[in-house]
Amino acid sequence: QQQVKQSPQSLIVQKGGISIINCAYENTAFDYFPWYQQFPGKGPALLIAIRPDVSEKKEGRFTISFNKSAKQFSLHIMDSQPGDSATYFCAATTGNTGKLIFGQGTTLQVKP
Amino acid sequence: NAGVMQNPRHLVRRRGQEARLRCSPMKGHSHVYWYRQLPEEGLKFMVYLQKENIIDESGMPKERFSAEFPKEGPSILRIQQVVRGDSAAYFCASSPPNRGGTGELFFGEGSRLTVL
Numbered sequence: 001q002q003q004v005k006q007s008p009q010s011l012i013v014q015k016g017g018i019s020i021i022n023c024a025y026e027n028t029a030f031d032y033f034p035w036y037q038q039f040p041g042k043g044p045a046l047l048i049a050i051r052p053d054v055s056e057k058k059e060g061r062f063t064i065s066f067n068k069s070a071k072q073f074s075l076h077i078m079d080s081q082p083g084d085s086a087t088y089f090c091a092a093t094t095g096n097t098g099k100l101i102f103g104q105g106t107t108l109q110v111k112p
Numbered sequence: 113n114a115g116v117m118q119n120p121r122h123l124v125r126r127r128g129q130e131a132r133l134r135c136s137p138m139k140g141h142s143h144v145y146w147y148r149q150l151p152e153e154g155l156k157f158m159v160y161l162q163k164e165n166i167i168d169e170s171g172m173p174k175e176r177f178s179a180e181f182p183k184e185g186p187s188i189l190r191i192q193q194v195v196r197g198d199s200a201a202y203f204c205a206s207s208p209p210n211r212g213g214t215g216e217l218f219f220g221e222g223s224r225l226t227v228l
Contacts, residue, residue: 006154034216043116043203043219044155089154098145098207098217099168102154 002027004092006103013110019077021106023090026071030092034100035064035075038087047088048075080110114139116206116220117186124226131191131198133223137206144187145217146179149201161187194227201225 006023013019023033034049050057050064050073057064063076077084090103117136125131137144143162147155160168161181172179176194181187191198201224205217 036219041221043205043221045219046216049216098143099157099160099170100145100147100155100217101157102147104154 002101004090004101004103006090006106008106009104010107011109013080013108015080015082015110015112017080017110019075019080019084019108019110021075021088021090021108022072023074023103024070024072025092025101027092027094028071029094030101031095032093033064033066033073034091034093035062036089036091036102038089038105044089077108080108082110082112084108085110116141116204116218118202118204118220118223120223121221122224122226124228125194126228127195128193131194131225133189133191133202133204133225134186135189135204135206135220136186137204138208138218141206141208141218143207143209144181145205145207146187146189147203147205147219149203149222151200155203158189191225194225196227199225199227 004025035047036044037047038044048059048062050066052068061078066073087105087107089105091100093100119134145160146158149155157171159172159179176192178190201222203222205219
């Protein structure tokens with residue numbers, strides 16, 4: 001019930017291509033869905049986030065698509081760059097605790 | 113404005129020793145969270161603290177682990193009698209008042225514990 005399932009585990013994309021990472025959840029009480037980016041040896045950093053009353057949010061090359069009925073959300077990285085190579089985590093939270101339930105992570109490699 | 117500061121960045125302990133990990137939140141932040149990241153896994157919530165209060169410790173193992181966030185000084189995650197399975201990266205995150213519920217947490221660079 002509290003899980004967030006993320007796929008794929010790893011992804012290789014050519015420079016300029018589109019990277020797509022998918023997440024699914026069960027708990028309908030989740031009310032905020034952030035994505036975090038983590039580089040090796042560093043802590044996760046907030047990339048973009050969405051609430052369930054919005055179907056899409058775009059910030060630069062990064063877009064979150066949200067499907068409330070299917071309980072799924074995805075991250076799209078347009079015009080992927082080698083500098084985007086990192087591990088991406090989707091997450092979900094509920095209430096005011098700030099307690100995040102993270103997906104398992106996707107390691108993205110963008111080839112030049 | 114300095115970010116979330118964690119120390120030590122790397123810590124090596126032998127089985128049975130104690131590990132103490134420290135976290136200073138960002139200036140103006142009063143909420144602190146600890147997460148654990150095992151190799152090849154995602155981050156798992158451990159505990160959520162405010163000054164002098166533990167708000168949610170549902171992710172903390174029942175034995176050997178404790179956390180505090182005193183009125184003065186950093187938050188401390190303490191692991192007593194460490195075992196090899198405690199080897200992981202421990203991340204601290206902070207948020208300002210009234211923003212924690214949005215999921216906007218600011219993470220430190222982590223403390224990597226290795227138990228020999």
